[in-house]
Amino acid sequence: MNRRSFLISSVGLMASGRLFAAPASAARFLLVFLRGGYDAANVLVPVSSAYYYEVRPNIAVQKAAALPVDADWGLHPALAQSLHPLYLRRELALIPFAGTEDTSRSHFETQDSIELGQPLGTRSYASGFMNRLARELSARRAISFTHQLPVAFRGEAQVANVALNAVGRAAVDARQSALIAEMYKGTDLGAQVNEGFTARDTVMRDLGDEMVAASRNAVAPRAFEEQAKRIARLMRGDYRLGFVDVGGWDTHVAEGGADGVLATRLEALGRGLGAFSQAMGEAWRDTVVVVISEFGRTFRENGNRGTDHGHGTVYWVMGGAVRGGRVAGEQVRVGRGSLFQDRDYPVLNEYRAVLGGIFARMYGLDPAQLAGVFPQAKSRDLALV
Amino acid sequence: MGRPLALAAMLLSACASAPPQVPARAAPEPIAWPDGSPAVALAVLNRVSWGANPSSQADIVRSGTGRWLDAQLRPAPAALPPDAQAAIDKMSLSQRPIGEIVAGIEQQRRTARNASADERKAERQAYQQELTRLAREAQTRMLLRALYSPNQLQEEMTWFWMNHFSVFQQKGPIRALVGDYEEHAIRPYALGRFRDLLGASARHPAMLVFLDNARNSAGRLNENYARELMELHTLGVDGGYTQRDVEALARVLTGWSLNFAGGEPSRFYPRRHDSGNKQLLGTTIRGTGAAELDQALDLLARHPATARFVSRKLAMFFVADDPPAELVGRMAQTFSATDGDIAQVLRSMFASPEFRASLGAKFKDPLQYTLSALRLALDQRPLPDPLPVIGALARMGEPLYARATPDGYPLTRTDWASPGQLATRFEIARAIAYRVPARLPAELAPPLGDATRDTLAKASSAQEWNLLLLSSPEFMRR
Numbered sequence: 001m002n003r004r005s006f007l008i009s010s011v012g013l014m015a016s017g018r019l020f021a022a023p024a025s026a027a028r029f030l031l032v033f034l035r036g037g038y039d040a041a042n043v044l045v046p047v048s049s050a051y052y053y054e055v056r057p058n059i060a061v062q063k064a065a066a067l068p069v070d071a072d073w074g075l076h077p078a079l080a081q082s083l084h085p086l087y088l089r090r091e092l093a094l095i096p097f098a099g100t101e102d103t104s105r106s107h108f109e110t111q112d113s114i115e116l117g118q119p120l121g122t123r124s125y126a127s128g129f130m131n132r133l134a135r136e137l138s139a140r141r142a143i144s145f146t147h148q149l150p151v152a153f154r155g156e157a158q159v160a161n162v163a164l165n166a167v168g169r170a171a172v173d174a175r176q177s178a179l180i181a182e183m184y185k186g187t188d189l190g191a192q193v194n195e196g197f198t199a200r201d202t203v204m205r206d207l208g209d210e211m212v213a214a215s216r217n218a219v220a221p222r223a224f225e226e227q228a229k230r231i232a233r234l235m236r237g238d239y240r241l242g243f244v245d246v247g248g249w250d251t252h253v254a255e256g257g258a259d260g261v262l263a264t265r266l267e268a269l270g271r272g273l274g275a276f277s278q279a280m281g282e283a284w285r286d287t288v289v290v291v292i293s294e295f296g297r298t299f300r301e302n303g304n305r306g307t308d309h310g311h312g313t314v315y316w317v318m319g320g321a322v323r324g325g326r327v328a329g330e331q332v333r334v335g336r337g338s339l340f341q342d343r344d345y346p347v348l349n350e351y352r353a354v355l356g357g358i359f360a361r362m363y364g365l366d367p368a369q370l371a372g373v374f375p376q377a378k379s380r381d382l383a384l385v
Numbered sequence: 386m387g388r389p390l391a392l393a394a395m396l397l398s399a400c401a402s403a404p405p406q407v408p409a410r411a412a413p414e415p416i417a418w419p420d421g422s423p424a425v426a427l428a429v430l431n432r433v434s435w436g437a438n439p440s441s442q443a444d445i446v447r448s449g450t451g452r453w454l455d456a457q458l459r460p461a462p463a464a465l466p467p468d469a470q471a472a473i474d475k476m477s478l479s480q481r482p483i484g485e486i487v488a489g490i491e492q493q494r495r496t497a498r499n500a501s502a503d504e505r506k507a508e509r510q511a512y513q514q515e516l517t518r519l520a521r522e523a524q525t526r527m528l529l530r531a532l533y534s535p536n537q538l539q540e541e542m543t544w545f546w547m548n549h550f551s552v553f554q555q556k557g558p559i560r561a562l563v564g565d566y567e568e569h570a571i572r573p574y575a576l577g578r579f580r581d582l583l584g585a586s587a588r589h590p591a592m593l594v595f596l597d598n599a600r601n602s603a604g605r606l607n608e609n610y611a612r613e614l615m616e617l618h619t620l621g622v623d624g625g626y627t628q629r630d631v632e633a634l635a636r637v638l639t640g641w642s643l644n645f646a647g648g649e650p651s652r653f654y655p656r657r658h659d660s661g662n663k664q665l666l667g668t669t670i671r672g673t674g675a676a677e678l679d680q681a682l683d684l685l686a687r688h689p690a691t692a693r694f695v696s697r698k699l700a701m702f703f704v705a706d707d708p709p710a711e712l713v714g715r716m717a718q719t720f721s722a723t724d725g726d727i728a729q730v731l732r733s734m735f736a737s738p739e740f741r742a743s744l745g746a747k748f749k750d751p752l753q754y755t756l757s758a759l760r761l762a763l764d765q766r767p768l769p770d771p772l773p774v775i776g777a778l779a780r781m782g783e784p785l786y787a788r789a790t791p792d793g794y795p796l797t798r799t800d801w802a803s804p805g806q807l808a809t810r811f812e813i814a815r816a817i818a819y820r821v822p823a824r825l826p827a828e829l830a831p832p833l834g835d836a837t838r839d840t841l842a843k844a845s846s847a848q849e850w851n852l853l854l855l856s857s858p859e860f861m862r863r
Contacts, residue, residue, distance in 0.1 A: 036790075107792075108617075108790075108792050125799070148782060149804075161806070163805060170812060171815050172815050172852070179844075185836065196804035196805060196807045253607065302608075304601075
C-alpha cells in the first residue's frame with residue numbers, strides 16, 4: 001500500500017520560488033552524516049509491523065517502549081529528552097525509505113556517491129553537491145567541521161574546514177602567517193592556505209573565550225554535544241552552510257534494542273542535536289538540519305544480534321521553521337513483501353530529489369540552479385520548510 | 386610552482402638519452418638507474434623513505450641510486466641506534482609472546498567483570514590502562530623504526546600494508562593485539578608475497594575482532610569481514626563480486642575465531658563452521674573445513690582484479706594520486722606473473738620512467754610530513770618523547786592504528802590539503818621548529834624556489850627560519 005497523502009509533487013511549486021520565511025542570506029543549512037549506516041529500523045520503529053517483531057527477536061524496540069509518533073511508527077526511547085520534544089513541537093520530520101539507488105551496500109562506495117550527488121553511473125570526484133550548493137549561493141560562507149574536507153564539499157567554491165575536537169589557540173602568529181602565505185602566493189595551494197588562516201581567525205573570533213584545546217581524534221558521538229554547541233556558535237556567527245559527520249553506526253554485533261550500544265550512541269547524538277537547536281537561539285527559525293546516512297541495515301537481525309549492510313534508511317529534517325511533527329514522503333507498509341531484495345528497506349524517496357526540494361524552498365533556487373546542484377535530478381517537494 | 390615540473394622535465398630528458406635496463410625476467414639484479422646526480426638521488430630518497438636526513442643521504446650517494454633501491458627491496462637485518470633498540474627491547478611486546486599477553490589481558494578483563502561493585506571501577510581502569518600501554522608500545526616502536534631504521538622502504542611498506550589491512554585499535558582488545566599484528570602478520574611480508582599478507586591478516590585476532598569474524602559461525606552469519614575482504618583487501622569495489630559472493634565467502638569464513646586461553650591467539654573451530662559447499666566467484670569450494678579458507682584466499686589473491694587494485698594503490702602511494710594507467714597495467718602484469726611478489730612489483734615501478742618523472746610532486750600526508758620533519762631535525766639523535774608526536778598525528782586526523790573505518794587512510798592530496806589541515810600543519814611545524822636550536826639542513830629538503838628563499842631571508846631567528854622551511858610549499862611534497 002502506498003501512502004502518497006503527504007507528497008506534494010509539483011514542478012510548478014518549485015518554479016514559484018522561495019517559501020522559507022528567513023531571508024536567503026540568513027538561511028542556514030547543516031548536513032549531518034551518520035557514517036557507518038545507522039540502523040534506521042530501530043530508530044524510527046515500525047511498531048505496527050508484526051514482521052518487524054518476528055525477525056528481530058533479540059533487538060526489536062518494543063511498542064510499549066517506543067515514543068509515540070503515529071499509528072505505524074514510534075521513536076527510539078533514547079531520544080525521549082532530545083528529539084522527541086522537537087518532534088512534538090513539529091520541528092522534526094522523518095522521511096523513511098530514503099536513500100540512494102546505489103545498491104553496492106558498500107559504506108565507502110555509497111557514502112561517496114551520495115556526497116558527490118551526481119546521476120548514478122557518472123562519477124567525478126572533482127565536485128560534491130554541498131560545494132555546488134555553495135557555488136549557487138555564491139555569497140554565503142561554507143565550512144566543514146571535520147579534519148578533512150568531505151567529498152560533499154569538494155569542488156570550485158572555497159570551503160573552510162576545522163576539526164572542532166582538535167582546535168586550540170594558534171601558536172603561529174599573524175606575522176608568521178603572513179610570511180607563510182607569501183610563500184604560497186600563486187601556487188596551487190595558495191587559496192587553501194589563505195582560507196585556512198582566515199577560517200582559523202574566524203573560528204577563534206566566533207568561539208571566543210569558550211575555546212578549549214582538546215586533542216581527541218575521532219568524532220565520537222559521546223563528544224558530539226560539546227561539538228554541536230560550537231557548531232551552533234559558528235553558524236550563528238559567520239557561517240551559513242555546514243557539514244559534520246558522526247561515526248560508529250556499523251552495528252554488526254550486539255547492537256541492543258531499547259538499551260545497548262545503538263541506544264547509547266543515539267542518546268549522545270540526540271543530545272547534541274538538541275543542544276544545537278537551543279544554542280542557535282533566534283537563528284533556529286532560519287536553520288534546517290538534515291541528518292542522513294549511507295544506507296539502512298538488514299531488516300532481519302543477523303546471527304550476532306546485530307544487523308548487516310542494507311539499503312533504504314530514514315532521513316531526519318529539523319529546524320525552527322520545518323513543517324515537522326510528521327512522517328513524510330512516499331511510504332509503504334512494512335512487511336516481508338515490501339522488503340527490497342527480501343533483505344532491507346526499499347528506497348522510495350531518493351536523496352537528490354528530497355534534498356533538492358528542501359533547497360528549492362530554502363533558497364528559491366530555480367530549476368537551472370537546482371540542476372547545478374543535482375544534475376539531471378527531479379526535485380520533489382515534500383513541503384518540509 | 387614550476388619546480389616539480391622542471392625537475393620532471395630534467396628527469397625525462399635524462400631517460401630519453403639513457404633508457405633504463407629493466408631485466409625482462411625478474412632477476413634480483415640491481416636496478417639500472419640512468420642518472421647519477423645527487424639531486425635526483427635526493428629526490429628518490431625523499432620519495433622512498435620517511436624523509437631524507439644526513440645519514441640516509443650519505444647512504445644513497447655512497448651506493449648509487451639503483452643499488453640503494455635494490456638494497457631497500459631486499460633489506461638485510463639492520464641495527465637501530467643503540468638507545469632506540471634498547472627502548473624496543475625492553476617493551477612487553479618484545480619480551481612476552483602474544484599468547485601470554487592476550488591471556489593476561491583476558492584474565493584482567495574477567496577480574497574486572499567479576500569484581501565487587503566497589504572494586505570494579507579500579508579493575509576496569511587497570512584493564513584499560515594496560516591496553517593503552519600496549520598500544521603506546523606499538524606506536525612508539527613504529528615511530529622509532531620509521532625515524533631510525535636504514536631499511537626505510539620496509540618501514541614504509543609496513544605502514545602501507547597496515548593501512549591496507551587496517552584495524553582500529555579502539556575496538557575491543559585490539560590495543561593489545563595491534564603490535565603483534567604489525568610484527569608477525571604484516572611486517573615480515575611487507576616486501577614478500579601478497580598472498581602471505583592475506584593469509585596472515587585473515588588469521589590474526591586483530592582482524593578477527595575488528596571485522597567481527599570472531600563472531601561469524603554456521604547459522605549465525607556475519608558478513609562484515611567477507612565484504613571488506615573483497616572490497617578493500619583484494620578485488621576492489623568494482624572487482625566483479627556480488628552479494629551472493631559476499632554470503633558465500635562469509636560461510637567459508639565461519640569458525641575462524643579467537644583463542645585467548647593461551648598459545649596461538651586464534652584458531653579454527655570446526656563445529657562453528659558451515660560445512661556445505663559454496664560458490665565463490667564462479668568456483669565451487671567444497672565444504673572441507675579449515676582448508677576452505679586457503680582455497681578462497683588463493684582465488685582472491687590470484688584474481689586479475691586484485692592485481693590491478695593492489696598495483697594501483699601502490700602506485701598511488703609511490704607515484705601519483707591518479708597514476709598512469711599504463712604503469713598500473715605493467716605493475717599488475719608483474720603482480721600476476723610473479724604470483725603477487727611485492728618486491729618485484731615495486732621493482733618494476735621504481736624502474737619505470739613514470740616513477741622518475743613523478744619525483745617531487747606527491748603531497749605528503751600528515752604522517753609523512755611529521756616523520757620527514759622529525760628525521761630532518763633529529764637524524765641519529767634520539768627522539769626525546771614519542772607522546773607529542775602521537776598527539777600531533779591525532780590532531781592532524783591521522784593517528785596511528787586508529788582509522789575507525791576499515792578503508793584505511795586516504796592517499797591523495799585532495800584528502801590532506803584542505804584549509805584546516807594546512808593551518809594545523811603549520812602549527813605542528815612550529816612545534817617542531819622551535820625545539821631545534823640551529824637551522825635545519827635545508828639542502829636535504831626538495832629544491833627551494835625563489836619565493837621560499839626570499840621569505841626565509843626575512844626570518845628573525847633560527848627557529849622562525851625552521852618554521853618557514855617546514856611550512857614551505859616545497860617541504861609539503863616528496
